[in-house]
Amino acid sequence: MQSPPADIAEMNQWVDDHSEYIGSTDLDDHSNEHQWIGHIETHTYSGADGTNFQNIIAAGGAFERMIDNPSWIDLIRTFINPVSGLSIHENLLSVRGKGGYIGIHSGGHVPLSYMTFKQEVTGEWMVGQINCITALNDIGPGDGCTTIIPGSHKCGTIHPSMRDGNGIYYSDQAAGNHAGMVELYLNKGDTLIFTDKITHGSTERINEGNRRITLYRYSPRFVSTRFNYELSDELLERLTPERKEILQPIPPRRPPEK
Amino acid sequence: MIKLPEIDATNPDLELAEYLFDLNGFLIIRNAVPTCRHCGDESMGR
Numbered sequence: 001m002q003s004p005p006a007d008i009a010e011m012n013q014w015v016d017d018h019s020e021y022i023g024s025t026d027l028d029d030h031s032n033e034h035q036w037i038g039h040i041e042t043h044t045y046s047g048a049d050g051t052n053f054q055n056i057i058a059a060g061g062a063f064e065r066m067i068d069n070p071s072w073i074d075l076i077r078t079f080i081n082p083v084s085g086l087s088i089h090e091n092l093l094s095v096r097g098k099g100g101y102i103g104i105h106s107g108g109h110v111p112l113s114y115m116t117f118k119q120e121v122t123g124e125w126m127v128g129q130i131n132c133i134t135a136l137n138d139i140g141p142g143d144g145c146t147t148i149i150p151g152s153h154k155c156g157t158i159h160p161s162m163r164d165g166n167g168i169y170y171s172d173q174a175a176g177n178h179a180g181m182v183e184l185y186l187n188k189g190d191t192l193i194f195t196d197k198i199t200h201g202s203t204e205r206i207n208e209g210n211r212r213i214t215l216y217r218y219s220p221r222f223v224s225t226r227f228n229y230e231l232s233d234e235l236l237e238r239l240t241p242e243r244k245e246i247l248q249p250i251p252p253r254r255p256p257e258k
Numbered sequence: 259m260i261k262l263p264e265i266d267a268t269n270p271d272l273e274l275a276e277y278l279f280d281l282n283g284f285l286i287i288r289n290a291v292p293t294c295r296h297c298g299d300e301s302m303g304r
Contacts, residue, residue: 006292062291071267071290075275117283134291150263153283184262184286189293191267194284 007062008189012136014059015095015212022051022095022210039232043092046171050096055229056214057091057247060238066091066216067243072132072193076218079127079195081119085221087249089114089129093136096144096211101204103171104178106196108155110168114223115197117153129196129219135186136212144205146192147181152199159199175201221249264288 005013015022018037025035025042035042039058042051056063067088080086106115114128139145149159161178162170175181183203184192194200196217205211217226231247239247263278264286265271279285 008291008293066291069291071270071287075272075279075285078276079279148284150282150284182260182262184284186286187288189289189291191287191290192284193279193287198283 007065008136010062011093011214012212014061014063015093015136018053021053023097025051039229039235041227041229045102048100048171049102050094050100050210053093053095054227055091056093057088058229058232058235060235063091063093063214064235064239064243066134066214067246068240069191072191075193076130076132079125079130080218080220081125081127084126085249086246087219087221087223088225088246089217089219089223090226091214091216093212093214096202096205098205098208100144100211101174101176102202103165103169103173104159104161104175104181104199104201105169106152107149107159107162107199108153108197109158110197112168114219117195117197127195127197128223129217130193131196132191132193132216132218133186134191134214134216135188136214137188137210139186139211139213141183141185142203142205142207143185144202144207144211145176145186146184146202147176147200148184148194149180149199150182152180153195153197155199162199174204176203262286 021042025044039055041054043054044051057067077086116126116128118124119126133146158167159178164170176183186192236244263282263284265275266288267290275285
């Protein structure tokens with residue numbers, strides 16, 4: 001009997017099966033039914049960042065197992081702090097081709113409520129958001145890798161390159177072009193976790209082909225989801241209790257049915 | 259040469275992971291997700 005594909009192969013097969021959606025997304029047009037695959041929406045932030053398959057957990061299988069992958073979930077719980085519980089702010093699969101990139105953004109100076117790292121009085125862990133990027137293919141030089149300025153989550157001085165934007169995000173060029181950035185190369189199956197408070201972005205992809213990653217963003221249970229996708233009845237029924245608690249940490253509260 | 263902050267999911271050092279994440283704000287977890295069942299490792303990594 002043929003064994004089932006491992007998780008990375010399974011997720012890559014899903015991308016191959018839906019390749020007609022890559023590069024066809026409009027900016028923030030969620031009313032276009034052709035951009036939806038069931039409860040998964042194809043999306044782009046700016047165009048340059050490529051095609052995002054938002055709410056990818058709805059695809060089930062390996063994407064669903066990623067919710068509480070044992071390679072990182074205990075670390076995530078520790079860094080957010082168990083008293084805060086967990087939620088997923090956003091989950092997506094990103095496919096980015098030649099010329100694509102993400103601009104420089106975030107940093108210790110940003111006054112957003114979830115941009116925390118430690119409890120400022122006691123020093124306990126209290127990370128407000130952790131990004132968890134998993135490579136579905138090898139990401140090396142020229143592939144549009146994630147870039148980070150190590151330690152910048154503790155820096156209150158804004159990166160000079162961000163002064164030309166709104167102080168939080170600057171998108172006119174790839175983050176990798178800016179001083180202090182370190183390129184992070186991943187092999188398929190590797191996962192990069194980082195606080196969203198750190199100054200980060202990506203290099204511009206100059207190679208042919210596509211970079212494929214999943215991005216699951218964890219926050220305390222009190223942080224709402226970015227796009228508020230409704231969980232389908234099918235998904236809610238099949239979720240393990242542990243995964244359901246992460247995806248729906250505060251269940252809907254309704255009057256009793258008569 | 260800078261050695262990146264990383265651990266290996268097949269033999270994780272959680273104490274090191276916590277130190278590296280605190281210091282740098284990021285951490286690479288090598289071999290975090292199974293890639294190929296035909297390579298002999300069906301639970302973790304490649």
